[in-house]
Amino acid sequence: MTWTVAAERFDSPAASALRRDYYDEVASRYWQRPATAEEITAGLDGDGADLLVPPTGQFVVGRYGSKAASCAGLVLTEAAGPGTAELTRVYVRPAFRGTGGGGLLLAAVEEAARAYGVRLLRLDTRNDLVEARGLYAKHGYREVPAFHRRNPYAEHWFAKEL
Numbered sequence: 001m002t003w004t005v006a007a008e009r010f011d012s013p014a015a016s017a018l019r020r021d022y023y024d025e026v027a028s029r030y031w032q033r034p035a036t037a038e039e040i041t042a043g044l045d046g047d048g049a050d051l052l053v054p055p056t057g058q059f060v061v062g063r064y065g066s067k068a069a070s071c072a073g074l075v076l077t078e079a080a081g082p083g084t085a086e087l088t089r090v091y092v093r094p095a096f097r098g099t100g101g102g103g104l105l106l107a108a109v110e111e112a113a114r115a116y117g118v119r120l121l122r123l124d125t126r127n128d129l130v131e132a133r134g135l136y137a138k139h140g141y142r143e144v145p146a147f148h149r150r151n152p153y154a155e156h157w158f159a160k161e162l
Contacts, residue, residue: 001064001065001099002064002065003062003063003064003069003099003100003101003104004062004063005060005061005062005063005070005101005104005105005107005108006060006061006063006108007058007059007060007108007112008059008060008061009053009059010049010050010052010053010059010073011049012061014061014068015059015061015068015071017068018061018068018070018071018091018093019044019049019071019089019091020040020044021091021093022071022089022091023035023040023043023044023047024040025091025094026126026129027039027040027043029128029129030126030128030153048075049073049089051075051076051077052073052074052075052088052089055076056075056076056077057073057074057075057076057085058073058074058109058112059071059072059073059074059089060072060073060074060105060108060109060112062092062101062104062105062108064096064099064101067096069092069093069095069096069101070091070092070093070096070101070102070105071089071090071091071105072087072088072089072090072091072105072106072108072109073087073088073089073090073109074086074087074088074109074112074113074116074118074121075088076116076118083117083118083119083120084118084119084120084121084122085113085116085118085120085121085122086121086122086123087106087109087121087122087123088123090102090105090106090123090132090135092105097131102135102139103135103138103139106135106136106139107139109121110160110162113162114162118162119161119162120159120160120161120162121141121159121160121162122144122147122157122158122159122160123136123141123157123158123159124146124147124148124151124154124155124156124157124158125154125155125156125158126153126154126155126156127155127156133156133158136158136160137158139160140160141158141159141160142158142159142160143156143157143158144157144158144159145157147159
């Protein structure tokens with residue numbers, strides 16, 4: 001099997017399912033219990049995914065063979081400053097972790113960011129998202145001081161110069 005990663009609308013059926021699984025995992029880890037369907041729906045409601053389309057961003061979906069298995073988003077925000085964007089919603093379904101899909105996701109988002117003229121890509125994450133922090137470090141993201149406090153759950157901040 002091989003991976004392919006391509007831009008896709010955040011609200012396509014495959015992307016919507018991946019975003020739902022992403023939110024389920026991060027919420028369940030945070031609450032240390034399974035998130036309910038209602039909690040997942042509430043978390044996705046108004047989550048800013050509408051920014052993941054040109055000209056404010058992009059969303060990519062990774063497929064392992066024909067199965068939608070991963071996703072990531074790029075958000076271009078004025079608040080981030082000129083030439084800066086944020087990486088968000090990076091997710092690889094557990095069954096596909098360790099197969100190289102995470103690195104391909106990051107590469108696809110970085111390529112999209114460069115096309116927008118982005119020179120610095122940054123993100124925030126939490127202590128319990130150990131796999132994500134390892135992925136970022138492995139692919140050249142360095143831990144940096146907090147660059148914002150908009151996300152009350154953020155505990156680590158990373159950046160990478162493109």
